[in-house]
Amino acid sequence: MTNAKKDPLGVQPPPVRGDPKPVFTDPARNARVEAVVPFFKTNYIEHEPQTIVVEQLLSYLKSMQSLLGGPIDGRCLSEHSNAGKSRMIEHLVRMAALRRAEAGLPPNPHQILCIELDKTTSVATWLRRILYEMGDDHWNDRNAKIEDLEDRILTMSRRLGVEGIVGDEVQHLDRKTTDARQVTDRFKTFLNRGILPLILVGDEDAEKFFEKNGKFASRLGTPLELRPLNPRGDAHDKELFLTFCERLDQSMVEGGIIDELSGLNKIGFRTQLVTVSSGHVGRVCRVVCEAAQHALRRGSPAIERHDMSVATRGFAMKLKWVLHDPFSNRGGS
Incomplete structure (x- = not known):
């Protein structure tokens, strides 16, 4: 019997290969760790719900x-943070560019504009940001009226061949200020005038914003859904989840991030990853990204349960994605 203090999160799995603890002063290991986040920021894995x-x-x-210049509709999407929305938007831009190339048209860097909304976004700042993204030399003209800015967007967008705007983090407009209401009203004007198609994306709090603005929401059609998978209750979702984990594992080896497959879709990882991520593949990527860095600093050729446990405790639990560490033995043995 041991006198050691019992870990309330359970018995953490020990490292099998590599050093017991991460080493932060090894130049070679640091170089590999430095490649991890850029890899995860640019790596895209085909995933049916996002597709x-x-x-x-x-x-x-x-x-x-064909409706531009007259009343048009918009679209909206809301889902939990770190569910994969940002990566989906990036994929949307890539696919639009690919379809354009397949049609024999030249590349257009302005094809889809992505504008991030924040808690200070006003009508003027939103419109100026659109002009900035289109390369307008006078985007920051403080003397320009709202109507002037909007007219310039219309003129420039037609000349540049802009096909739509994505407004990200729309939940930041759910505030009791005049600016927020004015932005919403201008969204409606945008659609009424048929200036550009508008896709509004936000986290779970965005649903409240749409509910409070029923007249505007009616112009956005049926809300699109990027739902979490339910691998425990749906056979197809289980297949999708395991396939995603397998492809993520393979992509890390093929990208030179990790030396060997870690078995993310195998027993010992897959059920635990469902628990940590709640079925959101975006969260799977986030946790695995943290675990990969820990494994590399230990000099391990693959991500182990130990690394996943460390990432769960130090990252996922602090974000309240999960309340316990499923990679540790909670039975105490």
């Missing part, structure tokens, strides 16, 4: 082009 949403948005953008 379905992207295809719907591409169809929406295409259907609106």
